[in-house]
Each structure stands twice: as structure tokens, then as C-alpha cells.
Amino acid sequence: MPPNYAAARGWESARTMILALFAASVLSTGPPPAMAAAMQPSATCLRRCGDIDIPYPFGVGPGCHLETGDWTFMLSCNRSEDGRLRLYNYQIEVLNMSVRLGQLRIYNIINPWCYNATTRAMNDQSNWWYDMSITNFRINDAQNRFTVMGCNSLAYIRWPNDSAAAYMTGCMAMCPGVGRLNNGACNGFGCCQTAIPSDLNAYSVSFEEKFNTSRIANFSPCSYAVLMEAAAFNFRTTYVTTDAFMTNNDGQVPLVLDWAIGNMTCEEAKRSASAYACASSNSECIDSKYGKGRGYLCNCSAGYDGNPYLLNGCHDINECEDARFRYPCSVPGTCVNTIGSFYCACPHRTTGNAVNGTCEDEKNQIGWQIAVGVSSGVVVLIVTATCLYMIHEKRRLAKIKSDYFKQHGGLLLFEDMRSRQGLSSFTHFTQEELEVSTNKFDERNVIGKGGNGTVYRGTTKDGTTVAIKKCRLANERQKKEFGKEMLILSQINHRNIVKLYGCCLELEVPMLVYKYIPNGTLYQLIHGRRDRGVPRVPLALRLKIAHQAAEALAYLHSWASPPIIHGDVKTSNILLDEDYAAMVTDFGASTMAPTDEAQFVTFVQGTCGYLDPEYMRTCKLTDKSDVYSFGVVLLELLTCRKALNLGELEEEKYLSSQFLLLLGEDRLEEILDEQVKGEQSFELLEQVAELAKQCLEMTGDKRPSMRQVAEELDRLSRLSRHPWGRQNSEEILALLGGSPSTASEVELSTSRNISFTDTAYIGIRSPR
Template sequence: MKRWRKTLVGLMLIIKIAILSTAVVASSQALAGCDEWCGDLRIPYPFGVKQGCHLNQTFLITCNKTNSPPKAFLMDTDISVTNISLHGELHILQPIVRYCYEQVQVSDPFIPNATNLSVPAALPIADGKNKFIATGCNTFGLFSGMLKGSEFLSGCISVCTNGSAIVDGSCFGNGCCELEIPKGLTNLSLFVGQLLPNETNILKYNPCGYAFVVGDERFKFDSTYIQRFEDEEVEVVVDWAIGNQTMNVCRQNSQRISNFSDDGSQYRCECLDGFMGNPYLPQGCEDIDECKDEKLNKCKYECINTIGNYTCKCPKNFKGDGRHGGEGCTRDSKAFIPIIIGIGVGFIVFLIGSTWIFLGYKKLKFIKRKEKFFIENGGFILQQQLSQWQSPNEMVRIFTQEELEKATNNYDNSTIVGKGGFGTVYKGVFEDGLAVAIKKSKIVDQSQTDQFINEVIVLSQINHRNVVRLLGCCLETQVPLLVYEFVTNGTLFEHIHDKTKHASLSWEARLKIALETAGVLAYLHSSASIPIIHRDIKTTNILLDDNYTAKVSDFGASKLVPMDQTQLSTMVQGTLGYLDPEYLLTSELTEKSDVYSFGIVLLELITGKKAVCFDGPEAERNLAMYVLCTKDDLLEEVVDRGMMVKETNFEEIKETAKIAKKCLRIKGEERPSMKEVAMELDGVRLMQVQRSWVDNNSLSNAEERVCLLDVEASDSSHFIASGTMNNTVGDSIKASILSHIHHGR
């Protein structure tokens, strides 16, 4: 029994040795019967140590076994080989050229030492895998060769200003410098020399300089190299390939690669995907068994190796691809169809139920959020205030969020009609056809809720025909939304400055717009139940309807002035060019700030120029300064050339310009009130009416016309000078002015 056991153990040992021997043979990189190792260096075919073991003389490796350990040399040279790669790289040792100051003849201090790299022409320097290095203090290194048939020379300088500037690993000129080697450079020669050989301190600090070519990953600068660098040789990477004159040596399961060579005169062999080994050996590349290594396959279940690839088997009753991330395995049985249908129906029911619950929760959350915004925006307080009004038919309407979203197609960009510093204006159309303008603010300030409510109440009571009427508001959003009547003919800014959209306004139309705007501001300052300072009067906030009637809009920056106050301390807000300079300096807001802004509007109507424009001459960039610095006799030069100005109405323009200059006085207390401005503009309008009477009346009524004009002209001039009127004609003019100012509830 023991004998059979010993026999069995012996047979198993023999089988194991045979298997190991087969594995060694299969993984050998050399030809059969050839040495594969020289010391620690593995020598794969086409390289070989002895005759018949290498492809040709270029691939001969001489193994000197007298050294300990044995040392490999390239062909019959003394070039040491340290590594051979089947990917076309050969690592060899090359000498360092050095220059030591103490060995230099003082008479020839600048003659460098030189050496040639002993690299065979068939093994060019590997492109992008080597660099030229020069180390030392005040050392220059050069390298030369042949590049595309021409001589090539380059180099770098390594200096030492002080010891602290030399950093380990840094090779940018302090103690060490480096250069890239151009692709295709051959016959490489190296030179090294010194710049200041007679400097004693340099000699003491840095006795030698060095230059060499080395592989990118084979050298890291160390500051100690400045004083001592003991290496005699460094490792250089060269390329090797098979010449085209040699018959194709790529074996089974490999392919020929020649795109690495510019002229295609050389090639290499590499294994196909799914194969490994030496593509130059007679047996070629061998199949990789991906199933033996989980890192090489992506099978979820069972792996089956195939030639050059592998497949993944699905478990029983499944079919398809068992790879991770692939098509996956699917059941291959009709018996499971009812189960799948049941699961599907159950899932659909679950999905519908979950969706219903989610939508219900979302709707409830939406309602809660609207209620929260309604309370935060003062909705209950506003409703309480509105319920106390005596005229319920004129109450401001509180719109719902859904109404406004439907009217604006969910605030689509196509419905935007304007953007400003305080928000965006959308055009909305309700189901009854009513067109409205909806202003959506950019920011919300909870501390301003009470003021917002007061503003809504006050503005909703203003029924002035020259104020854009506030129809209502929406408090169910994060920022309150204001709903105004929609004005169809654009802004005054567009009519003055954008001639591509609108024809130029006549002087008569401009004066009418100025008078209507002045009347609105006078009403807001003097006749509203609570005085209002607009704070952002400009041509973009004056809208025009189809009859060119002015409509003042955008009360987003407006301030309500308590009856017992004449000014407010507030953060400066407004538009560049229209901003009252006194308000800008003091932050004290008064009704005279609106007067200043209106003066700029008057100048725009007269000149056709923008309040601030950086495109023209420097003197004309600020409209107020430009006109104020223009002499009265030169006023005609600044009048808008697009406006048909007759000699008969130029006096009206001059009078209007005088009014504008009064409005633009630096001190607010020196400016007229808006009521005074409106009265003076109505006086200018009277001059226009008188001129119209003269032009239109027939000659048969000449005497009656002259008499009437004499009386009215004298009274008008007296009104313009003193601001009061005491006769019959004066009373009629005053009534006309008051109709402009007080045309509201």
C-alpha cells in the first residue's frame, strides 16, 4: 500500500514539473535553444546573444559573463544595454561630458570639452523620451547634429546667483538647465564649458560642469550635483525597428505597424487584441485567457474563453449577453409572461397612485405657498383697506396667479414689452380681450409691504388721463405683480431716438407731450391725496397712445410723502443722466428731484439727443451740461434736426429751453415747482395757439383778430413774467392750466 502511495506521489510530481516546464517555454521571449537572459537583462527576439539567435547584426547583443553580474553590450561595441522592450525601445548607457575648472588652461578658458554619442544610425534617439541636461554654476552646455540634412546646434546656460536659488527637482537655469531634443536629430555631439573661470568663489562652490542626454524618467536634479556628480554614464532611450528591406517578420496573430515612421521605411510588429507574447517568434502571439483574470472580463455569470476573445454565458432559462453593461440576460420562457404582465399592471397602478398623491401634495404645497406669499405681501391688509372704500365699483382688482400666467402664456419671452432696473413688463391678454401690462419686480423687500399697500391704494385712486391706470395686483407670488392698462404706441424714448420705428415728432406734438407730463407731475406733487414723488422720470417711462397722448408710467421707485414732510432721506435711486445732483449728494429726496428729471426730458424733446451718450464728442456726452453751456443765440444749433422747425415757432422752443434751464438749477430750492412749470409751458402753448389763430383766420376778420391778439398777448406776457393773471383772458388760461393739473379725481 505504501509502495502505491509513493508511486502516485512521484507521478503527480512529474506531471507538475512538466506543466511548469510547458509554462516556461510558452512564456519564453527568445528563440528555442537561445539564451534569454544576460544577467538581469531579458533579451527578446529579434535580439539575440549568439549567431542564429538574432534577426540580423543590428540586433546582436554581446553578453560579457566575466563581469559579475554579466553585462550586455550592443553588437560588438562597448555600449551597455540596460533594457529591451518589444514596443520599440532600447535603453543604453551613454557617457557624460564634463568640464572641471581646475583642469582648464587659463590661456584657453572658453574652449569646451566635447564628446559624441556612440549611437548607431539604425537606432535613432527616441522622440519625446529624452532631454538634454547641463548642470553646474556658470556652465553652458551645447549639443549639435544633423537635422533634415542640415547642421543643427542648440544649448542652454546654468547659472548660480546664490545657493538658495538652487532647488531640488528644478531644472530651469539655476544650477541646472534642460532642453528638448528635436525629432530626427542624428550624429549627436555634446559640449560643455564655463563662463567665468577666474572667479575664485565659483571655483570653490562648483568645481565642474556637466552635460549629457538622458531619458525623461531617468534623471532628477539634486542640489548636491553642483559640488559633486559621480555618474560616468546615464541611460538614454533609443528607438529600434525592422527595416523595410527585410521580409515581413510579423508572425501569427500579430500585425504590422509602420505609422510611427515619417517615411514609412521601418515597421514593428504587435499582437492583435486578445493576444499576448512575442510577435516575432515563429509561434507568434498566444491567446489570452480572459476568464482566468476577473479584471480582463466583464462576465456577470459564467465566462467562456474563445480565440482572441471571450463570451459570457447566461444562467439556465436565460438568454442573451451576460456582460456587465451589455444587453443582459433575459428569461427564455413563456410561462413567465403572466407574471410579467401582473408585475407591469401592479407597477402601473402604483405609478398612477403615486403620481396622484404627488400631484395632490404638490397642489396643496402650491396653495400653501400662495397663501404664504399673499400674507407676506399684505393681502389681508389690502383687502381690509379696499373694503372700506365708498366706491366698490372702482376698487382695485386682486388677480390670481393663474389668471396672469394664462394671460401671458406663462410669462413667455415673446410677451415681454420692456425691461428696467426694477423689473420686467409683460403684455397680457385676458379671455374678454382686455390687453394689460403686467409688471414683475426683480426683488422683494418685506419691510416695504405697508408702503406697497399704500402705493397700490393711492395709485388705484388716481384717474388722471395722463397716468397709466393701475387696474389691480397679484399678491400670490414671491414678488407682488402690478397690472396696468396697456398703452399701444411705445415710449417717448423710441419716438425721439429710434427713427427706424417711428417718424420724427413735430414740435407741436412734443410741446403737447411736455405739457401733459408736467400736468401729471404737478398733480402728483400738489393735488393727490398723499403727495407722490415719482423719482424716475425719463423718456422711457412716458408712454404714448395712438393719439400721441402722454401716459406717465413705472411707479416702482416712487415714494409717498407724508403731509407733514417736505423731503425724505432714502437710498439714492434713479437713472444716470436724469438723477438730481443735489439728491445724489445729500440722499434727501424732494419733489424738486422730479423737476430736475423733467428738465432733462424737455431737453431731449428739444434737441433729440440722449440724456447721456458716450458715442459723440466729450462736450456732448452729458446733455444737461451741453445745453447749459450753449449760449442762447446758439440754441438753434442744438435743436433736433429731424424736427421740422419753423421760424415762427422757434421762439416757442427758446421759451421752452429757458424753462428747462430753470428746472436744471443745481440747488433744488431755486427750481420752480411742477405747477409753475406746467403754467409756464401752457403759456408757451398759448403762443402756439395765437400763432395758429393768425395763420387760419381770414382777412375779413383781421381787425377783430388783431384786437383779440393784442389783449391776449399782453396778458400772456404778463402771466409769463409774474406767474399771475387777473383779467378775463388770464382767467381762461388759468382754467386751462388747472384742467391739465387737476384732470383726476
């Protein structure tokens, strides 16, 4: 590290200074030995500079420090001036050093970047740099953090070269307002901190100039960036609004460095007795944590303390009297020190345990032994009774699980599974497995609640993320049919239907285990994005999702055996995967197409606003009931309005009735979403509206089948992507995950090297 490193301008000038300094050292001292013989310091060597002790292998002057072929252990002390300890030939002040930890604490320069009121612009940056490659120091990645302070201040730690992309880490301190700043909280508001890579011995610091502070100069005129010891930092709001961070710390803060001996491993160093630095006979060698070829450290053996680099430097610790240690024996006056250890012994004519018990007179031992015998007998009886009770409870719990398994049709399910092919992927999960995967069904893992039950996010023992649905309490008929219905659902294999992995039948309430779908529901995509002020979804994507959902429902109605009626089609039951493909879920584990007239009569269930009026009137659930509900889903996609709004007038409460009224009066434009009116031809929107109208016919026989709906949506979806449309597929993806103008607008954007969050900007890439 050059003496004037804080003012250096660029890596090339820094490299020139290092080479010049190194050449001067070679001319004055001669070539340094590759690994000089292990030496001992003279008794006249300076061992204290100011108020700082200087333990060997560090030293000031020739013959006072360990020679390792570099400048790691050479220090300088100017007692005639400031009396401060510094690294040899550097302007870097040393705070303290630890032989046991192999660490050195120094002062590191704070890097400011300020607004110039005269030029009305930010001052030029100095590209501060730091280099320890000519020593065996490494920057400790566990105790140090890269810290940035200011308003909208983005700074990086880079490799010390001119490549703008060669950064290692960085973060951004946002400035939402002085009211959001809090003392002690370095959380991205006014202050951010980030970890640094391991094995780091050189870096440079620079600010991103497009995030300048000229707009908030009156509030926060300066930004600061520095690599420093995390434990020595306590954020104050005045560090953002004033220059208190610089003035309070005299422009420098602590930094922790790791050091090691030479560049050999312990095994290699021991082969050269003259060069082996662990001089004390009671010492041991430890390889550097940074890997082979990074040197080694010496420590005193267990029971010894001192300096392992000095002859006889490690001396016995008197554990019985050393004030640094808690008295090691439970009975006072029983500790006996030995070389390298100690032991606890009860006094003469007493017995007991002086290590972690008591010492008593021998005559008291007989009564004590009788008491211990009686107590032991009581304990044995209690333990035996407890074990018997636990065995009984375990058997009772196993019987309960077996009964529930039979009630839910588990025997029928697995008997049929053995007789069929291709069902090996369907799994029966145990109660314990699902409790472990959801942390005992912790409320923090809940990802959805509905009329049919609660859905939890979990992770199976093989690392697969799943959605676990805990069904509502079933009636007796549903319990008997549950296993048969699980067998049917396990055979469904459609790209737009959520895959059922398995179930758990050991509980009173059965549970289903589905594939986890990451991008939420269609309801959240339509209504949630608008609530957060994010642009709505393009019509082309809406029609693609609608077509895929229609294909899934058509599959359930036409090709499943027996056919399945979903019974609760709505936007919150259509999930979106990582590619925004529709995945229909919650399609009713107990709703199969009826096979006789008696099965038509059922308890009306579903979601208000989506329910088929004919179903509510006749209590007959048919596949055309799903068609009606899907028509409401189409209306939500066209209008971005909710299916039911209790806050509106009676005639506007239901989206379906309001739509049919306006369509009948030729006022369709009034209910359409403003975005889709601006991006597609009105003729296309009229065709989508006409399809929705057909789905919403009051009589089920007049409604199209889901297969017909899917075919029409396929045609309309292809029309929306035709070149005469205003948005192509790339623009659709850009609207969902394109470059944001501010960090708060980003919802789906990602980058290989840089990621935005609401509070900080952090980018990490492996060094070249």
C-alpha cells in the first residue's frame, strides 16, 4: 500500500509508486531472503510505541521483526513527533495487533464525494485504491463491511484497474426523506453495508456518477464510502446531513487485517527447522484459513499462554490462580495446577466430586448412599411408568392414524395404485413429513386461504418446494370417496393443471401436496399490480392466459375419466408459473361429474360473483357451470374490475350483470380497461366481449362448451399477436420485467450482476 494511497489517482499511478518504493527498498537493504532463518529479537528492540504494545514477530528496526521475504512484520515508530505506530514506510496507522488471532487493526481512509456549490456539480472522484499484494496481509471478510452513506449514493469496491465492469461488490444508500432515517439503523435508508469477498488484498473504491447528489445538495451535500470494521460503526443520522462522519473520526476508521507467516504450509515449514517460526516448545502450527500457499500461524498449546514465536514464549497457565479464568473446580481450595493442565481433588478424609459436585466427610457417605438408593428406586419407577405410558400413547396414536387412513379410502387408493401402471410418482406423505416441511404448519408459511381449506408452502426432504393444502373437515360420504378421488386426480397430467404429488390420509382432515407455482394468482396479476401503481398486463398476455386456462378446463370436462367439474373457477384459482403460463388449481377434490340424477342434488358452493345462476336455482352442478364462471374471468381480464364489489350500487355490484347491461345498450367502451382500448383494435375487443356474453347465458344449454371456448380464445390470442397489433411478445415481456425508471417500480426485473430492491442496490460478481 503506497504512502499517499488516499490521494492516488487510478491504479496505474498506484502501481508506479509501489514499484518505485520497492526498488528503493532493494537498493537500501539488499535483496530480501526468500525465507530467512527463524530468528529471535534483540533485548534492546522497541516493544512499545506510544500506548501500543509491539509483540514479536512484529518489530521496529533491523533484527527486531521476523524476516519472511516481504514487509509484513516491519513497523515504524516516530517517537519524536506524534509517537504513533505505522506500517513500515507507509502512512497507515496501526491501532493494535493480536498474536493469538493473527490479526492487525489499522486505520483506513474514508472516501468522500461532495457537491461543489461553486461549480454546481459533483467534485471529481479520486478512484481511491488500496493494495497489500507486497505483504502477506488479507482483509478479514468476516469482521469488515463495505459501508456507503449519503442520499442516492451508489459505490463499488472494484479490482484496481480501469475496467468499469470489474467490480466485486457494492451497495446503494437511498434517501426517502429525513423522517425515514434512524440512528443505529444501517438499513439502506441513508446508509447501507454489504459483505466483501474472501481472500482480498487489493481494491479500489468509486462512486456511480449517474446517482449524484446535486439534487439534494442542501440536505446531504456529501456521500461517503469506506471498507471498515463492522463492530466499530454505529450509524447516526447526522452522518448524512452534515460532515460529522469525517470530523468525528478524523477522516479514518478501523479496518481488520489477517496476517500469516510466509507462503508455506505447516508441513512444508517444519521440514526447514531453521526457518520454522513456531519457536516455543509448547506451541503448535495452524495452516492459514485462506488455503495452501497462504502461510501459517503459531499458537500456544492447550494449557499454555504467551508468544509462540519466541523461545520458551509459551508458559504454563495456572488455571487455579489466573484471574482471567473462572475457578475451574466446584469446591474452593481443591484445584491443583500441573504443567499444561490441572485437576480437582477433595481434601483428606473427604470424598465426593470436586470438579462439578461437593466434598463431604466420609462418615456422612453411608446415609447419603442410602438416600441415593431410595431416590434411584423412585426414579426407576417413574421412568418405567413413563415409558409404559409413552408406548401406550404411541400405539393409540398409530391406531388413530390407521383409522383415519381407512376412513379417507387409503386402502382403496393404494390397492388400485398397485394394480395400475405409471403411478409411482404419487406419494403418501406422513404427518411427520408434512409437519417438518412446514415448520409445524407455521402461520408464516401460509400462502392462501379459501373455502376449501388453507394452503401452506413447504419443502420436502429431497428439497422440492411444494404447496400443501389442508382441506376443510369432510363429511362421511366425502371421507369414504376420498381415496378413490385421489386416485383419479393423480392420473391427471396436463401442462396447465397444477400437478398433484400426493396426499396425507393420517389426519382427521386430509391434506393434498401439489407442485408449488411461484408467480401468484391471476387475481393478483390483474388487481394487485394496479393497487401498487404498476402498469397493467397487455391484452395479448391476458388472452394467452385465458386460452391456457380454458384448455385445462376443457381437458377436465372432456378427457378426464370420469370427467371432473371444477366447481369454483375464478381468477384466484388460476396460478401463474415462472413463464406466466396459466396453471388451474383447487378444482375440487370431491367434485366429479354426476353419473345419475340423484347425484345432481348437492349443497350449493362456490364464490359469490362467479356462481352460475342456473346452478343456484336448480342445485344441479354441470360442466356449463364452469363455463359461466369462466365468462366472469374473461370480464375481469377485459375490464380489470373485480367480479363482486360490495361498495357499489345494487345494479353495479356484480360485474357480470353490469357488463350485460352496458353491452345491451351498446355502451361496451364504458366498462373496458383503458389500456386495452389503446393497444388493440376495437373489433378484437368486441369479439372477446361477445365470447364472454355467450358464456354468461342464463340457460346452460345455450352456453358453448369449454372446448369451443378454448378454440375461440386460441383464434383471438393469435389475432392479438398479429403484426398489426401494437405490442409484440418482446414488448409484453418488457412491460412485465423491463428496465424500471426507479428502484421502487421494479417488480420482476433481474440482472446477471446487479439487483435492485426498495432500500439498497447490491451487485456481486466473482472476480476475474
